[in-house]
Amino acid sequence: MKIIDQSWGWEQKPTFPLEIIEAAGRTCYKSESAITENSAKKFVEMIIKRGHESVLEHASASVRFITNRGVTHELVRHRLCVFSQESTRYVKYDGGMEFIKPVWRINSTYDREAHRHWVMAMESSERYYQRLLDMGWRPEQAREVLPNSLKTEIVVTANLREWKHIFTLRTSKAAHPQIRELMIDCLKGFREAIPVIFDNI
Numbered sequence: 001m002k003i004i005d006q007s008w009g010w011e012q013k014p015t016f017p018l019e020i021i022e023a024a025g026r027t028c029y030k031s032e033s034a035i036t037e038n039s040a041k042k043f044v045e046m047i048i049k050r051g052h053e054s055v056l057e058h059a060s061a062s063v064r065f066i067t068n069r070g071v072t073h074e075l076v077r078h079r080l081c082v083f084s085q086e087s088t089r090y091v092k093y094d095g096g097m098e099f100i101k102p103v104w105r106i107n108s109t110y111d112r113e114a115h116r117h118w119v120m121a122m123e124s125s126e127r128y129y130q131r132l133l134d135m136g137w138r139p140e141q142a143r144e145v146l147p148n149s150l151k152t153e154i155v156v157t158a159n160l161r162e163w164k165h166i167f168t169l170r171t172s173k174a175a176h177p178q179i180r181e182l183m184i185d186c187l188k189g190f191r192e193a194i195p196v197i198f199d200n201i
Contacts, residue, residue, distance in 0.1 A: 001126050002098045003119070004151060006067040006178070008186045010193075011155050017059035017194050018044050021160075025055040044196045056161035056197060063186065064155050068100035070148035071179045074170070080162045085154040089140040094133055097126045098151035103181040122149060160197055163190065167201050 014020075018040035025047055026032045047055050065075070069088075076083055099122045106112050125147050132142035158166070167190070169175065170183040191198050 001123055002096060003101050003122070004066075004098050006065070006071070006100050006103075006182050008063055008065045008067075008182060008189070010189070011062035011064050012060075012157070013193055014059045014061050014160070017061075017160060018196065020059045021047075021055050024058040025052070028055075041196055048196065048200075053161050053164070056164065057159040060157060060159045061163060061190070061194075062155060062157040064153060065182065065186075066100075066151065066153050067182055068149050068178065069146075069152050070176075071100075071182060072152055072154050073148075074176065074179050075154065075156060075166075078156075078158070078162065078166055081156050081158040081166075083154055083156055086152045088143040088146060088150070088152075092133070092139045093126075093146075093150075094130060097122075097129070099147075099149045100151050100178075102149070103178050118149075122147065125150075160194065164198060164201065167198060171201065 022035060022040040022043040023032070025043060026035060044056075047053070065071070072085060075081075076085075102115075102118065104111075106115050125145055128145045129142050132145065133139070167183060167187045170179050171187055172180075175183070187198060187201060
């Protein structure tokens with residue numbers, strides 16, 4: 001058994017997203033002649049300020065998340081995305097399972113004891129999963145004993161307007177701590193890679 005931190009990385013970072021958005025948006029006004037080498041940022045700022053965010057849908061990004069199955073249950077509720085997720089039905093976890101470490105901090109003796117119980121539960125899940133495989137159950141049957149903390153990988157593709165919506169919901173203080181920490185870090189990456197669009201979250 002291995003306990004790991006959740007993470008994310010780019011599968012496909014958008015190339016020239018502001019320029020794509022500007023070219024599409026200026027079609028509405030037939031103002032393509034106003035496009036210059038440096039006009040995209042100002043144009044995108046203007047359309048966001050005016051609330052014309054549908055134009056953001058012309059650019060998209062793909063991200064690979066390594067997280068737990070509880071987080072992916074929340075992610076797949078965003079129906080305007082495309083998802084490809086590691087399948088517990090077909091993947092056979094008989095070479096050592098990985099579990100995602102909870103993000104909440106262990107600050108007291110009580111917390112350390114609770115964490116110890118969590119570790120024991122993960123060990124138990126792995127042990128009983130292996131026993132069921134040994135008794136002839138297929139992975140799709142043995143998975144019934146697997147917990148939300150099981151590590152999974154999911155590739156998510158969405159347009160930039162939908163990513164903005166996801167970050168708004170999943171980085172708020174009302175979001176579950178596990179998805180919130182992952183999405184705050186991901187949002188930082190989007191801000192670095194794509195100017196303007198995510199600045200107001």
